[in-house]
Structure formats: structure tokens, C-alpha cells
Amino acid sequence: MKNQKMAAARINKRRKARQLILSSIVLSGSLLYQPQSVFADNAQQHYEIQQGDLATVLNQFASRAGILLSADAALTSGKSSQGLSGDYATEQGLNLILAGTGLTFTKSADNSYYLERKPAPKQQQNFTLDDSTDSVDLDALMVMGTPQFRYDSREVKTGTRIAKDVTEMARSVDIIPEQLLLDSQAREMEDVYKMAPNVVNADGYGGTREDYLIRGFRRPADIYRNGVRLKTNRRIDPATVDNIQIIKGPVADIGQMMPGGLVNIITKKPQLENENHLSTSFDEYGQQRAVFDSTGAIADSDNLAYRITGSWEDSETFRDNSDIDRRFLSSSLSWFGDEGEYINVNYEYSKEKRSFDRGLITVPLANGKRKIADVSSDTSYDAGFSFNEVESNLVEIDTVFPIKQSGWNIESKLFYNSEKADDTHVEVGEVATDGTITRGVQGNIDRELNTFFARLQARGEFDLFLPMKLVTGVEYHEQDEEWINFAGSTQTGGTVTNPNSYNLINDSATASRNHRDVNMKSYGPFAQLDMQAADNVTITLGFREEFYSADFERRVLSSGVVTTADTPRDSKFTKSAGIVWNIIPEVSLYTSYADTFMAQNVYTGQQQQTALPPQEGRQYEAGVKWSTFDDRLLLTMAYFDIKQDNVYESVNGEAELTGGIDTNGIEFSVAGSPVSGWNIRASLGLLDAEIVSEDADTDGNRPTNVPEHTANLWTSYEFQGVDNPLSGFGIGSGITHVGNRYGDSEHSFELGDYTLVDAGIWYYFPTIGSSTLRVDLGVKNITDEEYYTASGGAYRISVGAPRTVFAGLRLDF
Numbered sequence: 001m002k003n004q005k006m007a008a009a010r011i012n013k014r015r016k017a018r019q020l021i022l023s024s025i026v027l028s029g030s031l032l033y034q035p036q037s038v039f040a041d042n043a044q045q046h047y048e049i050q051q052g053d054l055a056t057v058l059n060q061f062a063s064r065a066g067i068l069l070s071a072d073a074a075l076t077s078g079k080s081s082q083g084l085s086g087d088y089a090t091e092q093g094l095n096l097i098l099a100g101t102g103l104t105f106t107k108s109a110d111n112s113y114y115l116e117r118k119p120a121p122k123q124q125q126n127f128t129l130d131d132s133t134d135s136v137d138l139d140a141l142m143v144m145g146t147p148q149f150r151y152d153s154r155e156v157k158t159g160t161r162i163a164k165d166v167t168e169m170a171r172s173v174d175i176i177p178e179q180l181l182l183d184s185q186a187r188e189m190e191d192v193y194k195m196a197p198n199v200v201n202a203d204g205y206g207g208t209r210e211d212y213l214i215r216g217f218r219r220p221a222d223i224y225r226n227g228v229r230l231k232t233n234r235r236i237d238p239a240t241v242d243n244i245q246i247i248k249g250p251v252a253d254i255g256q257m258m259p260g261g262l263v264n265i266i267t268k269k270p271q272l273e274n275e276n277h278l279s280t281s282f283d284e285y286g287q288q289r290a291v292f293d294s295t296g297a298i299a300d301s302d303n304l305a306y307r308i309t310g311s312w313e314d315s316e317t318f319r320d321n322s323d324i325d326r327r328f329l330s331s332s333l334s335w336f337g338d339e340g341e342y343i344n345v346n347y348e349y350s351k352e353k354r355s356f357d358r359g360l361i362t363v364p365l366a367n368g369k370r371k372i373a374d375v376s377s378d379t380s381y382d383a384g385f386s387f388n389e390v391e392s393n394l395v396e397i398d399t400v401f402p403i404k405q406s407g408w409n410i411e412s413k414l415f416y417n418s419e420k421a422d423d424t425h426v427e428v429g430e431v432a433t434d435g436t437i438t439r440g441v442q443g444n445i446d447r448e449l450n451t452f453f454a455r456l457q458a459r460g461e462f463d464l465f466l467p468m469k470l471v472t473g474v475e476y477h478e479q480d481e482e483w484i485n486f487a488g489s490t491q492t493g494g495t496v497t498n499p500n501s502y503n504l505i506n507d508s509a510t511a512s513r514n515h516r517d518v519n520m521k522s523y524g525p526f527a528q529l530d531m532q533a534a535d536n537v538t539i540t541l542g543f544r545e546e547f548y549s550a551d552f553e554r555r556v557l558s559s560g561v562v563t564t565a566d567t568p569r570d571s572k573f574t575k576s577a578g579i580v581w582n583i584i585p586e587v588s589l590y591t592s593y594a595d596t597f598m599a600q601n602v603y604t605g606q607q608q609q610t611a612l613p614p615q616e617g618r619q620y621e622a623g624v625k626w627s628t629f630d631d632r633l634l635l636t637m638a639y640f641d642i643k644q645d646n647v648y649e650s651v652n653g654e655a656e657l658t659g660g661i662d663t664n665g666i667e668f669s670v671a672g673s674p675v676s677g678w679n680i681r682a683s684l685g686l687l688d689a690e691i692v693s694e695d696a697d698t699d700g701n702r703p704t705n706v707p708e709h710t711a712n713l714w715t716s717y718e719f720q721g722v723d724n725p726l727s728g729f730g731i732g733s734g735i736t737h738v739g740n741r742y743g744d745s746e747h748s749f750e751l752g753d754y755t756l757v758d759a760g761i762w763y764y765f766p767t768i769g770s771s772t773l774r775v776d777l778g779v780k781n782i783t784d785e786e787y788y789t790a791s792g793g794a795y796r797i798s799v800g801a802p803r804t805v806f807a808g809l810r811l812d813f
Contacts, residue, residue: 047084047093054079057097058115060631065090071115075103089273154634156245161253161459161471161528167625170540170578170592172248172638172667174199178241178268180681183716183732185281185760185776185806187289189236189244190789193263194736195712196246197667197685202705203792206356206425208388210236210263211790215248215642216663216689216706217260217617224264226396228413228453229255231479233421234352234390237328239291239311242268248667249619249640250596252576253526253542255475257596259617259642260663269344270305270334272297279810281776286316287806307332318801320380322355340409342400353389356425357382360788360797362749363431363496370749370794373496377786377799381428381439381494383504388423408460411473415453421483422447424508428795435495440488441508447483452476472527479520484557486511515555522548522599524571536583540592542576548599548614572597572614586631591622600646617644633672633680640665647691659693661703680715691745698745705790707739707753728764728772733757743791754787754800756780771813780804 049060055076062069067090079101084093094105094113104118154166156173166173174196186192190201193212202218204211209232210223222229223236248261274296281289295307313326332346361381362370373379397414424443431437457473488511493502524546531539550567578592595618623638641664665687673679689706693699702708716732740753760778784803791797 047088049083049085049097051081051083054081054097054101057081057083061093061097065093068112069115070112075115075117079103089271091273161457161526162469162530167588167627167634168538168580170580170590171594171621172623172636172640172669174246174248174669174683176244176246178243180714181238181241182810183730183760183762184714184734184758185778185780185808186238187281187287189238189241189263189265192244193246194710194738195681195683195714197669197683197712198248198665198687198710199246199685200705200707200710200738200741201789201798203359203790203796203798205233206358206388206423206796207798208235208354208356208390208423209233212263213705214246214258214260214262215640215665216661216687216703217258217642217644218705219258219262224262226267226413227254227264228396228415228451229257229477230417230451231449231481232390232392232417233388233419233423233447233449234350234392235326235354236265237311237326237350239293239328240267240309240330240348242266248638249592249621249642250574250576250594250617251542252574252594252596253528253544255477255524255526255544255546256522256548256598258598258615259596259619259644267330267346268293268295268307268309268332270307270332271295272302272305272336275812277810277812279808281806281808283804283806285318285804287313288315289313303336303338305334305336307334318378318804319355319357319799320378321382321384321386322357322380324352324354326350326352326354328352339404340400340402342398344396344398346394346396348394348396349392350394351389351391353387355382356386356388356423358425358427358792358796359799361428361431361437361496361795362743362797363435364433368746368748370743372743372749372751372788372797375497377802379499381437381499381795382426383441383506385506386425388421388425390419390421392417392419394418403460406460407462408458411455411457411459413453413455415451417449417451419449420447421449424506426504429490431496431795435497436492437494437496437499438490438492439494439504440490441504441506441511442485442487443508444483444485447481449481450479452478467532469530470527472525474523474525476523477521480518482515482517484513484515486513513557515557516553518550518552520548520550520599522546536581538580540576540578540580542594544574545571546574546597547571550599567599570614572616586627588625589623590625591620593620594618613646615644615646617642629672629674633670633674636667636669638667640667659691659695659699661689662692663687663689663706665689677720678715678717680713682713682715683711685710701745701747702742704744705741705751707741709737709739711735711737728766730762730764731760732762732778733759741791743797744793749794751788751791751797754785755783756785756787756800757782760806771811774808774810774812776806776808776810778806780806 049057058069061084081097081101084097098104102118103115105113105115107113156164156166156169166175176192176195181192189210193199193201198215200213202211202213212219222231224230243266245264245266246261250257250259276294278292281287289311291311293309296305298304298306309330311328313324315324316322328350330346330348332344334344336342358381360373360375360379362372364370394417399412401410403410422445424441426439427442429438429440455473455475457471459471461469486508488507491504495501524544526544529541533539547569549569552565554563574595574597576592576594578590580588580590582588598615600612600615619640619642621638621640623636626635643662645660647659647661665685667685669683671681686709687706689703691698691701691703714732714734716730718730719726721727736756738754741751743749743751758780759782760776762774762776765773765775781801781803787800789798789800
């Protein structure tokens with residue numbers, strides 16, 4: 001009877017959610033009646049446009065900026081431009097491109113741009129464009145919606161100290177822009193990691209943290225934010241994401257990292273041009289989320305800009321007893337000096353509470369094998385009192401100060417993040433042969449995690465036999481964490497198929513407790529050097545000497561017994577080298593080598609602490625990058641070979657050394673807009689990975705959660721043209737495939753493979769003036785595939801979401 005009532009309640013909740021979705025769509029349509037207007041995105045972005053014919057340079061600029069740019073054909077005839085390289089807002093970029101051409105531009109009320117001759121001194125001229133004018137529309141016009149290059153972001157800010165286009169990097173880089181998050185309706189960051197080849201999700205501490213594997217290697221506990229290694233006990237809110245940069249392989253001069261690569265979240269920054277948006281999203285299982293974002297100049301200043309971004313979420317998921325309550329606010333202030341000076345100050349506040357969910361469990365079979373329990377995907381072995389709550393405050397300060405007439409800049413970054421967290425959850429410890437389960441309440445209270453980071457560096461260019469660019473400096477990173485861990489008594493009751501038949505008791509108040517404290521420090525100098533060996537050959541070298549130490553202490557509160565596991569001060573020198581050869585302007589070949597290390601002090605085990613030697617790794621990589629369709633489409637192919645020693649896995653909360661991991665594989669990717677309105681992003685990853693260990697049970701096995709192949713495709717089409725009655729209407733769809741994975745190092749059970757199909761449609765309704773309202777409607781996992789995203793051990797199987805209907809509204813003004 002109780003289960004029937006719960007099922008009826010879930011059905012009623014889904015019915016109400018569908019009614020809310022349909023009502024919102026009908027309401028939005030009834031409010032909109034204004035004629036269509038042109039909408040342009042004028043955000044500051046990175047450009048790498050070579051010098052050449054003015055019309056060609058303007059074509060490329062209009063493509064990247066996503067603007068409608070028109071001119072009399074005679075104005076550009078016979079003129080050339082020096083091109084554009086660097087970060088600029090739309091009008092800044094146009095001014096630089098037109099420098100010395102005798103031309104300028106005007107901007108209309110509908111955000112279109114028109115070229116004209118500069119007026120003679122002390123004269124005013126009015127420019128009009130009528131039907132009799134011999135004009136030409138440059139390619140890549142944007143009429144409504146979003147820029148043409150929706151999924152092809154080329155600016156690399158991660159894994160390089162020197163700003164570069166992705167084609168200039170001697171490594172594979174996957175950049176996922178915000179637009180792809182919007183079009184695919186990404187709920188969390190993990191929804192978009194899968195769009196890069198050989199990247200899959202891990203279990204993420206009961207789904208409460210970011211967790212992923214790149215090229216067969218799991219991140220230790222960190223994600224990068226604007227280039228700073230950050231451990232956090234919460235999810236990263238998508239509201240502040242400008243783009244996600246996934247760097248494949250180690251970066252010697254960036255410091256400690258896993259050899260498979262890293263994920264760096266690039267956040268939105270203030271810009272001088274005004275932009276505002278408000279959006280909501282919801283789905284049939286109870287998602288309710290709202291986001292606002294506003295940026296622009298302060299009091300029409302040419303130097304001072306602000307940005308305020310916030311989000312609110314009160315959601316449920318398809319899982320039983322699963323809720324998300326999230327509040328987020330980011331505020332930034334930027335000053336742009338007339339001589340290239342730059343100061344940015346950012347403050348973020350986040351408070352997040354979500355259910356702690358270990359997922360499903362496995363049951364024993366003969367011969368030491370196991371299988372995932374055959375139960376409904378919403379079955380929970382946790383309890384209604386399980387939760388993870390995190391409150392954080394983050395401050396970031398960036399500065400750039402040019403040294404006058406030297407071509408050099410002095411740059412700095414200060415970063416501080418403070419988190420307070422508590423969690424209580426249920427762990428399954430045993431499954432009897434008759435299906436009876438044994439569980440216990442565990443968790444952490446009074447957790448305080450503080451991260452401090454500082455960087456001071458110099459950047460400049462010089463000639464020493466060859467043209468060179470150099471960035472060199474020093475960094476300091478400190479992470480201090482302390483908390484009280486508790487583990488309650490074992491409770492036997494409930495079964496695999498009916499865990500709720502036994503009411504778990506929350507005995508956290510009387511559970512045994514111990515206090516843990518860990519401090520990790522690292523610091524050292526670094527350098528990256530680019531040498532222009534020939535007009536079409538660039539050599540990049542990277543170096544770093546990093547000093548590190550760690551102190552750990554565990555104190556049992558009931559007895560006062562103290563255990564320590566410290567890592568004494570030591571250092572490690574890492575290096576990298578890469579070559580990029582542009583055999584023709586559209587095609588570049590590259591090869592690279594890099595090594596890295598990761599200091600480790602395993603302190604998360606429930607019963608033990610162990611000081612371990614640092615993990616050390618290296619990678620060889622070679623590939624080709626081809627920019628085709630007039631720079632509208634980028635194709636990349638890469639081969640890599642990685643080795644790492646001193647690797648450990650966390651299995652059901654305890655650390656296990658696996659000896660090492662060797663991986664090699666091939667990756668293919670394509671991103672861009674080959675035809676106006678059509679955008680595509682696709683990838684294929686093939687991976688051979690094995691554990692190298694003295695343990696015969698694991699030696700030669702594929703590492704946990706690592707598939708042999710991954711594939712992803714997301715493509716969309718948005719109708720273009722002022723006269724097109726469908727202008728502003730878009731449709732997108734995607735397919736994701738992940739191969740079979742093993743759930744542990746011993747290969748005692750499998751997670752299986754899965755293929756997901758998603759689809760969505762949207763329409764930009766014009767509203768008042770130049771504002772637009774976008775309405776989204778779609779379905780994720782159309783085929784309702786049952787699948788498992790990751791394993792954290794025999795009793796921690798993360799479950800994928802079933803078929804889900806979603807909707808969203810976004811107002812840009």
C-alpha cells in the first residue's frame with residue numbers, strides 16, 4: 001500500500017510538471033506579437049585573423065562576431081587590413097581592422113553595422129542605405145538568435161600561458177562553449193563532459209561533486225577554474241560558465257595534474273557592451289531553475305564594466321528521495337586602462353544542498369562475480385535524511401600592467417575560496433545470499449575547506465636568433481581542510497528489491513567520531529617559451545620546478561589517539577616540448593611530449609590513512625588539425641600514448657594501489673558551421689587502457705569505468721534570413737555512445753554500454769525593441785534507455801536518467 005501511494009504521488013508530480021511545461025509555452029506565445037528584429041551578440045571574444053584583403057578580413061570577422069555587416073562594394077575594393085589578433089569587443093575589433101583604410105562604421109538600432117567613409121575634418125555626414133545603393137552583404141550574417149559559430153570556440157585559455165588559437169596548440173583541446181550548454185539544456189557540468197572524446201563521468205561522491213575520467217585517468221579531487229586548481233565539495237553552477245576547456249594530456253608548466261588531462265571552467269567576465277538575460281528551465285521530474293545575467297559599462301564609462309550573474313534552483317530528480325536546493329551569485333567589476341591595463345575583481349557566493357545518492361548496488365554470483373541488482377532505476381538504498389550541504393565564498397583578483405614601451409606585461413592573480421560543508425548518508429556494507437542488506441549511517445560534519453592561490457608572472461616578446469614569446473613567473477598553492485568524520489552502527493534489514501521495508505535509524509549523533517586535518521602546500525617557478533623557428537613552424541617549451549609538502553592528522557575523539565601520515569617537503573621538475581608545422585595555411589601537423597606528477601596523501605579512507613609517493617606520468621602525442629570551409633569547420637585527429645606510476649583507486653571508501661596505468665588511443669573530432677545556420681560538433685574516441693600491477697587479479701585489466709570507445713554527435717540548424725518566415729526557429733539533436741566498462745579493477749562485474757538520443761526545438765520570439773525571447777522544448781533519452789553512468793564500487797552504481805521531457809524560456813534584452 002505504501003509503495004502504491006508513492007508511485008501515485010510520483011505520477012501526479014509528473015502530470016503537474018507536464019502541465020506546467022505546456023502552460024508556459026502557451027503563455028509565452030500569447031504575449032509575443034511584435035515583428036521580428038535582428039539580434040546580434042557583441043560579447044568580447046578572441047580573434048586570430050591574418051592580414052589580407054579587407055573584404056576577406058571583414059568576412060571572417062563578421063563570422064566570428066556573429067553580426068550583420070553591410071557595405072558598398074566599392075568601399076573595400078583594393079584595400080587591405082592588418083587583420084586582428086587578441087581579445088576584443090565587436091566595435092573595438094572593427095576599429096582596429098579598419099585602421100588606415102579611411103573607413104569607419106555606424107551601428108543601427110537593430111544592431112546591424114554599415115561601413116562608410118570617414119567624414120572630412122569639421123564636417124558631419126549622414127549615411128543611409130537605400131535600395132539604390134550598390135551594396136553587398138558579407139558572409140556569415142546573423143539575423144536572429146545566436147552567433148553562427150555556436151559550437152566552434154577557438155580561443156585556448158588553458159594549458160598555455162600564451163593566448164592561442166586551438167590550431168596553434170601542440171596538443172588536443174576540446175572547447176565546449178556556453179551556447180552548447182544552452183542548446184543541449186545541460187543541467188550539470190557532467191552533461192557536457194561527454195561531448196569530448198575519451199571523456200566519461202565518474203560517481204562523484206554520491207553525485208554531489210564534479211567527477212570525470214580523461215583518457216583513462218580519473219581526476220583526484222580537483223577541477224580547474226580560470227586556471228586555478230580547486231578542490232570543492234559541490235557542483236559547479238553552469239550559470240557562470242563562458243566555456244569549458246578540456247585539455248588532453250599533461251601540461252608540464254601548469255603544476256600538479258593527472259596525465260590524462262584536466263577540465264578548466266572559464267567564467268564569464270564583465271564587458272563594456274550591455275547584455276542582459278533571464279532564463280528558466282524545468283522538466284517532468286520536478287526541475288525548477290532560474291538564471292539571470294547582466295553586464296555592461298558603468299555610467300556609460302569607456303573603462304569600467306560590471307557583471308552580475310545569479311541562479312536559483314529548487315528541483316527534484318527521477319530518483320527517490322532526491323532533491324536539489326541551490327543558490328548562486330557572482331559579481332564582477334573590471335577596469336580597462338587606456339594603455340592596456342586591466343583589473344578584474346570577482347566575488348562568488350554559493351549555497352547548495354542536495355540529496356546524497358550512492359545509486360544502486362550489486363549482488364554476489366558464483367565464482368566471485370557480481371551483477372547489478374535487477375531493480376527499478378529510481379530505487380534508493382539511502383534514506384530521506386541523507387544530504388550534502390555546502391556553503392562557499394570565493395574571491396578572485398586579476399591584474400595586467402604593461403611596462404611602458406617595452407612590449408612586456410606584469411600580470412598577477414590572487415584567489416581564495418572558503419567552504420563549509422556537512423553530509424550524512426547511508427552506505428551498504430553487505431548483501432546476504434537471501435537478499436537481506438546491511439547498511440550504516442556515515443558522514444562528515446563541521447568540514448572547512450580553504451584554498452589560497454597566488455601567481456606573479458611576466459609576459460613579453462623578444463628576438464634572440466629567433467622571434468620568441470616568453471611567460472615566466474612563480475605560483476603558490478595551499479589547501480587546508482579539517483572535518484569530523486563519523487560512522488554509525490551497522491543495521492541489518494530491508495532487501496535488495498525492497499530496501500524501504502526497513503526503517504533506517506539516523507544514529508549520527510551517537511556514532512563514533514574522529515577529527516581529521518590535512519594541509520597541502522606547493523609552490524615554484526615556471527616558464528613557457530614559444531620560438532618561431534620558421535614562418536610556418538612554432539616550437540613550444542615548458543618547464544616547472546614544484547616544491548610540495550603535506551601534513552595529515554587523525555584524532556579519535558573518544559580515546560584521543562592520534563595518527564599522522566605526512567609527506568615531507570620534496571620537489572619535482574617537469575618539462576614539455578611541442579612543435580606545430582603549418583604545411584599549408586589550413587592544415588597543421590603537431591607532435592608533443594610532456595610529463596607531470598601529482599602529490600598524494602590519501603586521507604579519505606574510513607579506516608586507514610596512508611602516505612603515498614607522488615603519481616608520475618608522461619605522454620607522447622601527435623596529430624593533425626584541418627580548418628576547412630573557409631575556416632568554418634575544424635577537424636582534429638590525435639594519437640596519444642600515456643604511462644603513469646603509483647596510481648591508486650578509492651574502492652568503497654578505501655585507497656588501493658593499482659601500480660600503474662598505461663593507455664594509448666586515437667581521437668577524432670569536428671566542430672563548426674559548414675553552412676550558414678547549420679552547426680555541428682562530433683567526436684570519436686578509441687582507447688586501449690590497462691592496469692600494470694603486481695597483483696595478478698588486476699594486472700592487465702582495464703581500469704574501472706574506462707570504456708574502449710566513446711562517440712558523440714550534437715548538431716543543430718537555425719533558420720536564417722530576414723525574409724524567411726521560419727527565421728529564429730531551430731532544431732537540435734544528439735547521440736551519445738559509451739562502450740562497456742568494468743565496475744572494479746578485478747572485473748567482477750560490468751556496467752554495460754549505452755546509447756542515448758536527445759532532441760530539442762527552440763524559437764526566438766521577437767518582443768519589444770531589440771529584445772528576444774527564446775522558448776525551448778525537447779526530450780532527453782528519447783528511447784528510454786536503462787544505463788549506468790559510473791561505478792564507485794560494488795555498492796555505488798550511478799544510475800542514468802530515463803526519458804525526460806524538458807522546457808525552457810530565455811529572455812535577452
